[in-house]
Amino acid sequence: MAIVKTIWISFLIIKYKNMTLAFSTEINKKPTYFVEKIWQSFPEEKTADIFSYYLDGMDLVDYNFSCDAIDIRSKIHTIREDKSKRWKVGNKIHFVINNRTKKRLQFAPVVNVKSIQQIFITPNSEIFRVNVDGKWLEDSEIEKLALNDGFNNVEDFFDWFSEDFVGKIIHWTDSRY
Numbered sequence: 001m002a003i004v005k006t007i008w009i010s011f012l013i014i015k016y017k018n019m020t021l022a023f024s025t026e027i028n029k030k031p032t033y034f035v036e037k038i039w040q041s042f043p044e045e046k047t048a049d050i051f052s053y054y055l056d057g058m059d060l061v062d063y064n065f066s067c068d069a070i071d072i073r074s075k076i077h078t079i080r081e082d083k084s085k086r087w088k089v090g091n092k093i094h095f096v097i098n099n100r101t102k103k104r105l106q107f108a109p110v111v112n113v114k115s116i117q118q119i120f121i122t123p124n125s126e127i128f129r130v131n132v133d134g135k136w137l138e139d140s141e142i143e144k145l146a147l148n149d150g151f152n153n154v155e156d157f158f159d160w161f162s163e164d165f166v167g168k169i170i171h172w173t174d175s176r177y
Contacts, residue, residue: 018092018110021078021170022099025063027160035107036066037150038095040074041173042108054107061103075150076173079119079161087170089113111172121165128158132169132177145169145177 023034035058039051058065080087095108120131130137130145137145146157149169169177 017086017088018094019087019113020094020096020099021080022096023078025097031066032150033066033072034075034150035063035097037072037075038108040072041076050109054105057105058107061098061105063097063105063107073147076148076175077169077171079149079165079167079169081165081167087113087116087168089115093170093172113170113172114174115171115176117169117171117177119165119167119169121161123158123162123164128154135177137177141177148175 023038024032025034026032042050055065089112091113092110093113094106094110096104096106098104117133122129122131128142130142132145142157143154146154149157151157151160
């Protein structure tokens with residue numbers, strides 16, 4: 001019985017990897033508020049108790065948590081390149097800032113990847129196009145995607161994705177496109 005249990009646990013460890021999702025605290029010298037936006041994506045009943053633990057760590061890494069930013073729209077997924085196909089449903093997400101530095105901080109509880117969607121972004125001078133899972137998005141859907149990914153507007157989204165991009169939308173909520 002112990003051998004079977006060990007094999008099963010080993011299978012789970014291999015199947016569902018712990019994955020670090022690193023987030024920038026600034027883009028073009030402007031704060032991203034990704035920490036606050038990601039916190040917004042968690043159910044309210046979780047945030048009060050759990051996040052006080054993470055707030056204490058932010059002082060240690062000089063992160064200026066903004067209570068004003070709590071009123072902004074939540075970041076409910078992230079868009080990432082995944083050439084090695086590492087991101088899979090069930091992987092454990094470790095949300096961090098200052099990755100690979102002495103001030104690395106995990107700022108939220110570990111959660112599972114709920115779903116993955118394929119994304120292709122093609123900006124050009126006349127029209128910006130976004131394809132998710134084989135479907136070309138309408139302008140209103142592109143705006144929703146940009147806001148849900150933590151950008152302030154579609155212009156900022158296409159400033160960031162200024163070249164053709166192929167990747168994945170990594171979801172930790174139930175939202176899909």
